Amino acid sequence: MNLILFGPPAAGKGTQAKRLTAERGYVQLSTGDMLRAARKSGSELGNKVAAIMDGGSLVSDEIVIELIEDALAQNKGAPGFIFDGFPRTVAQAEALDAMLAKHGQQIDCVIRLEVDPQQLMNRIAKRFAEEGRADDNPDAYKVRLDAYFAQTAPLVPYYEQQRKIRSVDGMADVETVARAIAAAIDAR
Numbered sequence: 618m619n620l621i622l623f624g625p626p627a628a629g630k631g632t633q634a635k636r637l638t639a640e641r642g643y644v645q646l647s648t649g650d651m652l653r654a655a656r657k658s659g660s661e662l663g664n665k666v667a668a669i670m671d672g673g674s675l676v677s678d679e680i681v682i683e684l685i686e687d688a689l690a691q692n693k694g695a696p697g698f699i700f701d702g703f704p705r706t707v708a709q710a711e712a713l714d715a716m717l718a719k720h721g722q723q724i725d726c727v728i729r730l731e732v733d734p735q736q737l738m739n740r741i742a743k744r745f746a747e748e749g750r751a752d753d754n755p756d757a758y759k760v761r762l763d764a765y766f767a768q769t770a771p772l773v774p775y776y777e778q779q780r781k782i783r784s785v786d787g788m789a790d791v792e793t794v795a796r797a798i799a800a801a802i803d804a805r
């Protein structure tokens with residue numbers, strides 16, 4: 618089972634991915650987490666992407682595609698993958714389809730978390746106060762949201778054409794969202 622958790626930044630993708638990992642043993646592949654780990658390690662890649670991430674823009678397709686390619690190779694035989702924060706452009710989605718096909722696999726389901734952008738601004742302001750992530754400051758978050766609408770939202774028709782999208786109300790509480798996601802996965 619390979620699924621994509623889809624939605625704007627701060628929609629709750631990471632939280633739900635971690636639950637699915639704990640409950641079903643799927644491997645979470647979060648390009649945001651991978652990039653933050655690269656920064657923390659002080660690697661060349663980490664230094665290269667730091668300013669772009671802090672400003673809220675997307676890093677290049679090449680960088681994240683390579684990260685995912687490596688992660689897939691390192692986790693051969695996993696019972697499933699949860700793609701969290703990837704793909705974020707049509708080029709990334711096409712590359713992902715090609716990579717999975719090489720392993721004889723495909724995306725089975727795209728869970729779309731439907732959220733209210735205004736309420737997300739409030740959610741992210743709270744996370745900024747609690748965790749202090751630079752790209753959660755209101756200016757950077759606005760850039761991230763704009764990037765989502767300009768570059769990532771076109772993935773909705775891409776996956777609708779493949780009939781893979783299942784929509785879930787992402788504004789409900791964490792438990793309710795988790796139940797709705799489980800039902801969507803089990804109904805396929």
Ligand code: AMP
Nearest residue numbers: 626648649670674675676681702703705
């Ligand atoms: P996230 O934690 O998923 O919101 O990602 C944090 C930041 O990492 C994003 O604002 C981008 O700068 C970068 N990033 C993460 N995933 C991607 C991706 N798939 N494509 C481009 N940039 C990404």
